[in-house]
Amino acid sequence: MNSSNGSLTVVGSGIKFLSHLSTETEAYIKQSDKVVYSLNEPAMEAWIRKNNKNSESLNFLENQHNFRIDTYKAITNYIVNEVKKSQHVCAVFYGHPTVFAKSALDAALTLDEEGYSTKILPGISSEDCLFADLKIDPGSHGCQSYEATDLLIRRKKIDPSSHAILWQIGIIGAVQGLEEHNNKIGLELLSNYLAKFYDNNHPIIIYEAALYPHLQPVIIRCHLSELKTAKLSSLSTLYITPAFQAPISAAILKKLGITKLK
Ligand SMILES: C[S@@+](CC[C@H](N)C(=O)[O-])C[C@H]1O[C@@H](n2cnc3c(N)ncnc32)[C@H](O)[C@@H]1O
Structure with a gap:
């Protein structure tokens, strides 16, 4: 030791x-x-x-x-x-x-x-701030958290019935320095990929937590179709609301002996 x-x-x-x-x-x-x-x-x-x-x-x-x-x-x-x-x-x-x-x-x-x-x-973390500022309980639907570039290159599957949080959406594919990075292609690829899981008019939030006590967070509410042209920073995080509540299996409820859920 x-x-x-x-x-x-x-x-x-x-x-x-x-x-x-x-x-x-x-x-x-x-x-x-x-x-x-x-x-x-x-x-x-x-x-x-x-x-x-x-x-x-x-x-x-x-x-x-x-x-x-x-x-x-x-x-x-x-x-x-x-x-x-x-x-x-x-x-x-x-x-x-x-x-x-x-x-x-x-x-x-x-x-x-x-x-x-x-x-x-x-x-x-910024995710903790997001839960507080957007008034979200990640446990209500389950919550997925992906780094945006990783999601894209690995073609990760998104479950649209859960909350989704995507990190580093302002620096997609930036393997070198961040100053010169052009995010346009990455953002377009991300928007197209998300459209496989959600409608174009699905609500999304581009979020930036406040860094100082006297400032408010930046919360931009828009639709998925607007993501391609959104103005982002290296601190932007994307939050996607669940599209629906996943159905419950009656058979499993019975096996667990659950008769009342909430
Ligand atoms: C390298 S990660 C660092 C995350 C940091 N360790 C944390 O706990 O939040 C950088 C990414 O975190 C997120 N992030 C950092 N600061 C943020 C802020 N003020 N508001 C929202 N997201 C932020 C963004 O997705 C950003 O691209």
């Missing part, structure tokens, strides 16, 4: 600046030997730098690679090496740190294999 030589705590800072930071996460940021962070807005970065003098942004690794996958690997390696310097390291990622965020999870798994002590603390 290498735990006396260094350890890793991966934490999520949530979506809304400071309001989503748990007291446990705050303590790790303040008390770790070193804090490394990858965030999407400047106020949280400034707060971390103020609260731990030995903190460092991981952004410098972003310009060194053409492909995003190589950047993620570089971030993982950097975190692993910081822990191997016999430090207690806290890695901060926005939202929930293992939700559609590969680098920190891979660092924890790599260090686990080598016998280091690791821990992951949950954070409030």
